[in-house]
Amino acid sequence: MAKRKKIKNNSLLQILAGIVILGIITFIGGNLDSDLLDSLQKEIETDSLENVQNEENATTYNSNNIQVDGNLIVDFIDVGQGDSILIRQGEHAMLIDGGTSECKDDLLSFLASEGVQKFDYIIGTHPHEDHIGSLDDVVYTYDFDTFLFPKVTTTTKTFENLVSAVSSKGKKFTTPLSGTEYSLGEATFKILAPSSDSYQSLNNYSIVIKLTYGNNSFMFTGDAESLSETEILNSFDDISADVLKLGHHGSTTSTSMKFLNAVSPRYAVVSVGKDNSYNHPTKTTMDKIENLGIPLYRTDEQGTIECISNGEDITFNVEPGSYSYMGD
Ligand SMILES: [Zn+2]
Numbered sequence: 001m002a003k004r005k006k007i008k009n010n011s012l013l014q015i016l017a018g019i020v021i022l023g024i025i026t027f028i029g030g031n032l033d034s035d036l037l038d039s040l041q042k043e044i045e046t047d048s049l050e051n052v053q054n055e056e057n058a059t060t061y062n063s064n065n066i067q068v069d070g071n072l073i074v075d076f077i078d079v080g081q082g083d084s085i086l087i088r089q090g091e092h093a094m095l096i097d098g099g100t101s102e103c104k105d106d107l108l109s110f111l112a113s114e115g116v117q118k119f120d121y122i123i124g125t126h127p128h129e130d131h132i133g134s135l136d137d138v139v140y141t142y143d144f145d146t147f148l149f150p151k152v153t154t155t156t157k158t159f160e161n162l163v164s165a166v167s168s169k170g171k172k173f174t175t176p177l178s179g180t181e182y183s184l185g186e187a188t189f190k191i192l193a194p195s196s197d198s199y200q201s202l203n204n205y206s207i208v209i210k211l212t213y214g215n216n217s218f219m220f221t222g223d224a225e226s227l228s229e230t231e232i233l234n235s236f237d238d239i240s241a242d243v244l245k246l247g248h249h250g251s252t253t254s255t256s257m258k259f260l261n262a263v264s265p266r267y268a269v270v271s272v273g274k275d276n277s278y279n280h281p282t283k284t285t286m287d288k289i290e291n292l293g294i295p296l297y298r299t300d301e302q303g304t305i306e307c308i309s310n311g312e313d314i315t316f317n318v319e320p321g322s323y324s325y326m327g328d
Contacts, residue, residue: 081273082130089185098135125222149173214311229259250281279327
């Protein structure tokens with residue numbers, strides 16, 4: 001209010017000055033005009049500051065109510081027999097696995113076509129070739145902040161290539177601890193596995209995460225087998241998720257009934273190659289999914305599957321696939 005009064009007084013002065021001397025009028029008037037402008041400008045700035053503060057309060061309020069502004073985009077990339085999942089939220093991007101070395105060109109051209117600039121996170125779930133085969137090329141092509149990898153090494157050329165690529169960027173693997181939470185824009189993800197120091201099967205070293213965006217959630221399992229699933233069941237109270245990426249390409253080793261019931265997914269996705277030599281997915285797993293009436297999306301039938309969450313609803317760019325299987 002004080003500011004407004006001042007503006008009024010200035011205007012009166014301006015009129016009086018105009019009556020006295022015509023020569024000075026321009027000079028004084030000009031100065032007062034610029035004073036006026038300054039005052040107005042300051043008021044506008046104060047108003048916008050108040051608006052910004054109000055918006056900030058609103059954002060805090062929203063995040064407490066698990067409401068989000070924007071979309072989470074999840075692409076289950078068709079890399080043949082293997083896994084590769086691109087997750088984006090706003091400007092933030094994460095890649096879980098990078099398929100085999102043969103899928104390199106397809107993977108890199110997909111990432112380029114989606115306009116990926118850099119990654120906040122790259123996750124190599126475990127050292128098998130169908131998960132890390134092309135990650136060295138991804139690392140040479142894109143900058144990244146954090147590379148999450150389980151605490152396990154192998155002597156394969158594929159693994160060595162990946163280690164060389166990561167160190168060429170002056171980076172190291174970060175070993176995630178079970179229970180740790182990370183953020184990806186407005187999404188968050190929690191590490192559910194691995195939780196033991198050593199396993200017999202390399203698959204059980206798989207980094208398993210539950211990603212939450214608003215009221216939607218996704219479970220990405222790598223090739224974790226039922227032993228790891230049991231550890232997850234014993235360590236976490238709420239492992240429910242709207243979308244479950246089936247472990248180990250729908251193999252019988254994974255998706256135990258107890259785990260599936262606890263996750264209780266509305267949708268399931270399997271990343272699997274057409275006519276693969278591993279006989280994935282299996283009848284055992286497909287029967288479980290079909291009997292529960294869970295729509296199944298599969299890269300061998302639908303190609304790359306894009307799934308979008310607005311924090312409340314999840315939509316897919318394709319219709320669900322079949323429950324057909326190769327092995328028992
Ligand atoms: Zn695999």
